[in-house]
Amino acid sequence: MIDFQPLWLTFKLALVTTSVLLLLAIPLANWLSLSKGKFKAVIEAFISMPLVLPPSVLGFYFLIAFGPSHGFGKFLEQTFNLRLVFSFPGLVVASIIYSLPFMVHPIQSGMTALPDTLREASYTLGKSKIVTLFNVVIPNIKPALLTGIVLSFAHTIGEFGVVLMIGGNIPGETKVASIAIYDEVESLNYHSANVYAAILFAISFTILLVVYLFNNRYAITRKL
Amino acid sequence: MISFSVNKMLHTSNGIIPLEVSFELKKGQFGTIYGNSGAGKTTILKILAGLVQPESGKINVGDKVWLDTASKFALPPQKRDIGIVFQDFALFPNKNVKNNLLFALPKGGNIAIVDELVDVMDLGNLQNRYPETLSGGQKQRVALARALVRKPRLLLLDEPLSALDMDMRSRLQDHILKVHQHYNLTTILVSHDLSEIFKMSDIIFVLDKGKISKQGSPLEVFANHNISSKFQFTGEVLKIEKEDIVFVVSVLISNNIVKVIATAEDVADLRTGDRVLVASKAFNPIIRKLSL
Numbered sequence: 001m002i003d004f005q006p007l008w009l010t011f012k013l014a015l016v017t018t019s020v021l022l023l024l025a026i027p028l029a030n031w032l033s034l035s036k037g038k039f040k041a042v043i044e045a046f047i048s049m050p051l052v053l054p055p056s057v058l059g060f061y062f063l064i065a066f067g068p069s070h071g072f073g074k075f076l077e078q079t080f081n082l083r084l085v086f087s088f089p090g091l092v093v094a095s096i097i098y099s100l101p102f103m104v105h106p107i108q109s110g111m112t113a114l115p116d117t118l119r120e121a122s123y124t125l126g127k128s129k130i131v132t133l134f135n136v137v138i139p140n141i142k143p144a145l146l147t148g149i150v151l152s153f154a155h156t157i158g159e160f161g162v163v164l165m166i167g168g169n170i171p172g173e174t175k176v177a178s179i180a181i182y183d184e185v186e187s188l189n190y191h192s193a194n195v196y197a198a199i200l201f202a203i204s205f206t207i208l209l210v211v212y213l214f215n216n217r218y219a220i221t222r223k224l
Numbered sequence: 225m226i227s228f229s230v231n232k233m234l235h236t237s238n239g240i241i242p243l244e245v246s247f248e249l250k251k252g253q254f255g256t257i258y259g260n261s262g263a264g265k266t267t268i269l270k271i272l273a274g275l276v277q278p279e280s281g282k283i284n285v286g287d288k289v290w291l292d293t294a295s296k297f298a299l300p301p302q303k304r305d306i307g308i309v310f311q312d313f314a315l316f317p318n319k320n321v322k323n324n325l326l327f328a329l330p331k332g333g334n335i336a337i338v339d340e341l342v343d344v345m346d347l348g349n350l351q352n353r354y355p356e357t358l359s360g361g362q363k364q365r366v367a368l369a370r371a372l373v374r375k376p377r378l379l380l381l382d383e384p385l386s387a388l389d390m391d392m393r394s395r396l397q398d399h400i401l402k403v404h405q406h407y408n409l410t411t412i413l414v415s416h417d418l419s420e421i422f423k424m425s426d427i428i429f430v431l432d433k434g435k436i437s438k439q440g441s442p443l444e445v446f447a448n449h450n451i452s453s454k455f456q457f458t459g460e461v462l463k464i465e466k467e468d469i470v471f472v473v474s475v476l477i478s479n480n481i482v483k484v485i486a487t488a489e490d491v492a493d494l495r496t497g498d499r500v501l502v503a504s505k506a507f508n509p510i511i512r513k514l515s516l
Contacts, residue, residue, distance in 0.1 A: 115312060117310040117314035120275045120308075121314035121316075122316075124273050124274075124275070124306055125327065125373075126374060128302065140317055
């Protein structure tokens with residue numbers, strides 16, 4: 001009998017991560033799309049790090065940083081009674097950082113592609129930056145938002161290295177589908193591994209297909 | 225009255241040139257900034273609107289200070305009493321025409337002004353349309369109406385007519401003049417179309433490489449000396465032909481081609497494509513009522 005818990009856990013993780021990322025990435029991307037300072041490059045480099053670093057490097061540093069015996073991890077544990085290693089909240093934090101570029105990049109390029117005059121027109125009509133962001137910028141970058149949401153969701157589903165390093169393999173807590181596949185293969189349960197793998201494959205493909213269909217249609221209606 | 229005096233370094237395709245501009249405009253005047261592209265015309269409008277910060281300068285509008293870099297003061301664009309029509313119109317693609325206008329209405333503002341502008345600018349049939357479905361002329365009218373919703377003191381127009389055909393241009397020029405007078409606006413237009421400038425402006429500022437090289441009424445600026453003429457038009461030279469001892473110059477004035485006789489001396493420095501003033505003194509024109 002297949003245990004579906006790793007799949008549920010995967011989707012829960014992807015959902016929570018994507019929601020938090022969306023709230024985090026909009027102000028961040030907005031700042032990046034408007035900023036011209038030198039500091040911007042430093043932030044951009046940090047955001048893009050997960051694209052080039054092996055997940056195990058990130059996982060390793062998270063493990064050091066969040067471990068209860070060292071500075072930051074100790075502080076979290078003593079002050080908030082929060083332990084981020086080998087726990088679901090820890091997975092969420094790690095996933096957010098790991099998937100950050102997948103949310104920030106599309107939103108940032110959507111915002112940069114928007115003509116400056118739209119924002120400027122709004123300012124000269126007496127609207128503040130916040131009002132402009134919510135009424136002018138965000139409604140006009142819907143395809144970019146959708147791309148960001150879907151890529152982050154799909155990327156979180158596909159996590160392995162970071163999750164393994166910081167989460168381990170605790171059923172119901174940190175054992176997500178990608179870990180379960182590895183686990184089953186190690187125990188030579190190829191059938192179970194195949195079921196998990198096929199489900200992830202099908203879902204990821206469907207999600208991406210929907211995005212590309214939607215964005216193509218949006219591009220066509222825009223041209224008409 | 226507006227007094228504007230600003231310095232800013234412009235990064236253009238021809239390298240960095242300093243923009244050093246000061247001018248004054250009386251309340252209710254229609255002023256035009258004329259110059260080649262890259263001369264800094266749009267930047268001047270954006271500095272006035274508070275969208276671009278100059279390195280140094282001072283802007284006073286009426287008795288209010290909008291900018292004074294000496295005391296590090298700059299009124300934010302939201303607080304400046306302006307309406308601006310951008311070259312690309314900058315209509316919000318996610319809002320229909322009516323909502324583009326309503327967005328401009330301040331909190332607690334009277335919605336009657338929106339209805340009035342819909343009427344004045346002939347937008348009745350377009351209210352529910354989205355910007356992407358509008359023609360250039362329609363977008364221009366919506367942008368102009370939206371710029372006026374807050375009843376600004378100062379109207380800034382950044383080459384709003386450059387993308388339109390002759391016929392549409394002429395009608396929209398009338399619209400602009402109408403609202404300029406009706407709402408008692410002080411207006412600054414950026415343009416490089418001479419016939420437009422002659423038709424609309426009280427005063428012209430010619431901008432050349434970041435500096436105002438000439439200013440004055442259209443005639444003072446574009447005709448080298450004042451001609452006491454009864455008729456005058458500006459047009460573009462299409463063709464210069466030699467016929468016997470005279471030359472015939474074909475000039476495009478508005479939509480008509482007019483042939484003008486000229487001497488060899490007259491055509492010496494004329495080339496096809498030149499902007500010219502066609503004027504005529506003492507003669508008795510025929511006047512006749514046109515019936516449709």
